[in-house]
Amino acid sequence: MNRRMLRKFKNGAFLTLSLLATLTGLACLAALLWTLISHGLGGMSSRIFTQMTPPPGGQGGLLNALYGSAVMTLLGILIGSPIGVLAGTYLAEYGRSSRLSTAIRFINDVLLSAPSIIVGLFVYEVVVVRMGHFSAIAGALALAVLAIPVTLRTTEDMLNLVPVGMKDSSAALGAYPWRTTLSVLYPAARSGIVTGLLLAIARISGETAPLLFTALNNQFWSNNLNAPMANLPVVIFQFALSPYKDWQDLAWAGALIITVTILLLSISARVLLALLQMQRGS
Amino acid sequence: MAIIEPGHAAKQLIYERIFRSATFTAAILVLLILGGVAASLLRGAWPALSHFGFSFVTREIWNPVTDQFGALAPIYGTVVTSLIAMLLAVPAGFGIALFLTELCPPLLKRPIGVAVELLAAVPSIIFGIWGLFVLAPVLQRHVQPWLIGSLGNAPAIGRLFKGPPYGIGILTAGVVLAIMVLPFIAATMRDVFDTVPPMLKESGYGLGATTWEVIWNVVVPHSRAGIVGGVMLGLGRALGETMAVTFVIGNAHRISSSLLAPGTTISSAIANEFTEAVGDLYTSSLIALGLLLFLITFTVIALAQAMLRRLERRVGAAV
Numbered sequence: 387m388n389r390r391m392l393r394k395f396k397n398g399a400f401l402t403l404s405l406l407a408t409l410t411g412l413a414c415l416a417a418l419l420w421t422l423i424s425h426g427l428g429g430m431s432s433r434i435f436t437q438m439t440p441p442p443g444g445q446g447g448l449l450n451a452l453y454g455s456a457v458m459t460l461l462g463i464l465i466g467s468p469i470g471v472l473a474g475t476y477l478a479e480y481g482r483s484s485r486l487s488t489a490i491r492f493i494n495d496v497l498l499s500a501p502s503i504i505v506g507l508f509v510y511e512v513v514v515v516r517m518g519h520f521s522a523i524a525g526a527l528a529l530a531v532l533a534i535p536v537t538l539r540t541t542e543d544m545l546n547l548v549p550v551g552m553k554d555s556s557a558a559l560g561a562y563p564w565r566t567t568l569s570v571l572y573p574a575a576r577s578g579i580v581t582g583l584l585l586a587i588a589r590i591s592g593e594t595a596p597l598l599f600t601a602l603n604n605q606f607w608s609n610n611l612n613a614p615m616a617n618l619p620v621v622i623f624q625f626a627l628s629p630y631k632d633w634q635d636l637a638w639a640g641a642l643i644i645t646v647t648i649l650l651l652s653i654s655a656r657v658l659l660a661l662l663q664m665q666r667g668s
Numbered sequence: 669m670a671i672i673e674p675g676h677a678a679k680q681l682i683y684e685r686i687f688r689s690a691t692f693t694a695a696i697l698v699l700l701i702l703g704g705v706a707a708s709l710l711r712g713a714w715p716a717l718s719h720f721g722f723s724f725v726t727r728e729i730w731n732p733v734t735d736q737f738g739a740l741a742p743i744y745g746t747v748v749t750s751l752i753a754m755l756l757a758v759p760a761g762f763g764i765a766l767f768l769t770e771l772c773p774p775l776l777k778r779p780i781g782v783a784v785e786l787l788a789a790v791p792s793i794i795f796g797i798w799g800l801f802v803l804a805p806v807l808q809r810h811v812q813p814w815l816i817g818s819l820g821n822a823p824a825i826g827r828l829f830k831g832p833p834y835g836i837g838i839l840t841a842g843v844v845l846a847i848m849v850l851p852f853i854a855a856t857m858r859d860v861f862d863t864v865p866p867m868l869k870e871s872g873y874g875l876g877a878t879t880w881e882v883i884w885n886v887v888v889p890h891s892r893a894g895i896v897g898g899v900m901l902g903l904g905r906a907l908g909e910t911m912a913v914t915f916v917i918g919n920a921h922r923i924s925s926s927l928l929a930p931g932t933t934i935s936s937a938i939a940n941e942f943t944e945a946v947g948d949l950y951t952s953s954l955i956a957l958g959l960l961l962f963l964i965t966f967t968v969i970a971l972a973q974a975m976l977r978r979l980e981r982r983v984g985a986a987v
Contacts, residue, residue: 397878401771407763408772408780411854414847415787418794421802472694480688481695490695493702495973499901501908501965503935504705507958510942511708531701538698562680564687592791595910595935599942619793623911626797637797645794652789656782 419645426642429635434643439605439621442630448640450607454615458522458601459591461611462529466590467583470534474541479567491542498535505531506596514600522608522615525601532593533586540582544575547666577662581655588651592644594619618644705962713956715948724956730921730937732945737953739960741921745838745931746961749913750906752842752927753849757906758899760846761853766883768854769861781858788851796915799844800836804916807843808835812928831926834918839927841917845909849902856901860894860979861887894979900972908965910935934961 433447440446473490481487509528514520548571556566572579602614603624618640625637716737717724727738768781812833820829864887872882888895918930919940932940934957945951 393878393881397880400880400883404763404766404771407760408767410760411764411784411787411850412780414850415783417802418787418790418798421798422794425801469694469697472691473698476691476695480691487695490698492970492973492977494698496966496969497698497702499904499969500705501910501935501961503908503910503938504709504958504962504965507712507938507942507955508705508708511712511955512704534698534701562684564684565680567687588789592793594791594793595939598939602943619791619911622793622797623914626800627915641794641797645790648789648791649786652786653782656785 422638422642422645425635425638429637429639430642434636434639438607439616439625439636440632441605442628443632445632446636448618448621448636448643450604450616451618451621451640452643453607454522454601454604455591455618457611458526458529458597458615458617459587461523461526462533462590463583463587465526466530466533467537467586469530470537470582470586471541471579473534474538475545475567475571477538478542478545479563479571494535494538497531498539501595502532502593503595503598506599509596510599517612520600520602520614522601522611522613525597525615525617526611528596528600529590529593532590532596536586536589537579537582540585541575541579544578544582545571547578548574577658581658581662584651584655584658588648588655591651592619592648594623598623709955709959709962713952713959716952716956719949720953724953725960728921728923732941732947732950735947735949737949739934739953739957741923742932742934742937742957743960744923745841745917745933746907746935746964748838748927748931749841749845749917749933750903752839753845753906754899754903756843756846757850757853757902761850761857761898761902762895764850764854765857765861768858770879770883770887781855784851784854787847788855791911792848792909793911793915795844795848795912799840799912800915803844804835804840807840808833812839816928827925828927831924831928833928834930836916836918836930837928838917838924838931841913841931841933842927844912844916845906848909848912849906852905853898853902856898856976857891857895860891860898863894863979864890891979893975893982897972897975897979900968900975904965904969904972907968908935908961910939914939934958 431447433445434449435447435452436449437445437447438450439448473494477487477491481490505528509524509531513524513527517524552570552574553566556570557563561569597617597620601617601620603620604614604616606616608615622637622640622644625633625640628634720727720737723738725739725743727736728740729736729738730741731737764784768777768784772780812835815829816831816833820826822829868886868890869882872886877885913933914936917932917936919932919936920930921932921937924931938954938958938961942951942954945954
C-alpha cells in the first residue's frame, strides 16, 4: 500500500469510528427510552394517580410520592432560585471583574458539578441532626442548594447578553442600578432566566441521593413539612430493589413519569432559548 | 415629566443600598455553602478520623459489628469504576464531538446535539434501574462469559477477568458510568472544537491534509486544554455519581482482583448504609467517606475548571 492509500485508509477508519461512537450514544438513549416506555406503560394505570404507595405485595399507586416530589421540588426552587438570581445579578452588574466575583464564579462552577450526595450529607449534618429527625423541609433545603448554581450561572450569562445600550439609556434617564436591573435588565433577560429555572427544576426533580437521608420516605400522604415525606425518586429506589413484582411495576411507572417530565422540561428550556436567539437575530 | 420630590434622591439611594446588599448577600452565600459543606463534613467525620487516624484510608476492613472501619475498598471501587468509565467514554465522547463538528450534515447537527444533551438530563436513578434490569443481564449472558473465555487466560491482565459472571459488579458499574458521563464529555469537547478558528482548519485542508489529519494535527493541539478540562469534568461526575452505581455495584466491602466481582464505591456505600447505620462511629465513618469524596472531586473539578478557564481567556484574547 502506498502512502497516499494509507492516509486515505486511516482517514476512513477514524471517521467510521467517530460515526460508530455517535450511533452508540444515540442507541443508548433509544434503548433507555424504549425500556422505560415498554416497562413503564405496563405498570401505568389510573391507580398511579389516585392511590397511595402500597405495603409489600399489595396494590396501590404513587399519589403520595408524586405529591411529595412536587412539594419539595417547588419549595427547593422557591428557596434556591431567588438566591441564585440575586447572586447572578451581583456577578453580572455589581461585582463584574472583582477578585471576589472571580472566586464566587469558580466556586459556583465547582458546586454545579459537585456530587449531590455530598449536599445530602451537608444538609443532614446541619438540619437533620439539629432537628433530631428527617423532614420534608430538610429535603427541600438540599434541593435548594442544588438549584442555586444552575440559576446563578444562567442568570449571569443572560444578563451579560443584554445590550449595553439599554443599560446606558436607563442610567442616562437618571435611574439607579437597582431600578435599571428591575425595570430594564430583568424584563430583557426574562426568557433566559426562566430557562434557568426550568433547567434547575429538571435538575432537582430527579435527584435521589440528597433526599435519602434528608426527606427519607413516607408510606402515607403527609402535609407536614416537619416530618418525613414520600418522594418519587426514593420510592423508585426502594421499590425497584424490592423482590415484589407489584413494587417493581410501580418503580418502572414512576421512572417513566419522572423521565418524561424532565425531558419535557429540558426540551421546553431549549425551545425557549432558541426563540430568544431568533428574537435577537431579527 | 414627573415632579421630583425633595426626598427622592435619598430614597433612591436607600433602595439602591438594599438591593445591592441583597445581591451581595446572595453571592456571599454561595461561598458560605461550600465552606459549610467542608466544615460540616469535617465535624461529622472527626470521631472516625480521630479514632482510626490515618489507617482509615489504608485498611480494607469494614465491620459494623466490631466497629472497625477502613475506606480502602470504597476508594478502590470509586477509582476503578471511574477509570473504566473514562476508558470507554473518552474515546467515544471524542468521536461524537468530532462527528458533530466535522462530519455531521448541518441538518442533523442540532437534533443529534440535542439528543446527546438530553441523555445528560436523564436522572441517575433511571440509569441505575436500567443498568440493573437491562444492562446487567445482557453483560452477564453475552459479554462477561466472552471476556472470561478470551481475556481471562491472558497473562498479566487475566486475573481482572476471572470468576463467575455475576452481572452486577465493578465492570457493570463502570459501563453504566461511561454512558452517564459520555454526554458531558462529548458536549464539552464539541464546544471546545467549535472554538478552533476555521482559518486554521482551512489552511490544513489547503495543504492537502485529510479530515483526520486536520483533526489530529490542527484541532486537537489547538484545543488540548479544553479536552483535558472536559475529561476531568466527566471524571468529577463519575467519581461522585451515586444512584446509578448503587444499583449495579453489588455493595461488597472487599477488594477483589477481578473486575467482574461485586464491590463498593464511596458514594454507593453512603447511599446504601447511611440511614441504617447504628452507632456514632459507624455514622461518622460514613461521613468520613463523604469527606474523602468531597476532597477528591473538589480537586478534580477545580483543576478541570481552571483548564477550561485558561482556554476561555486565550480564546477571548485571540478575538
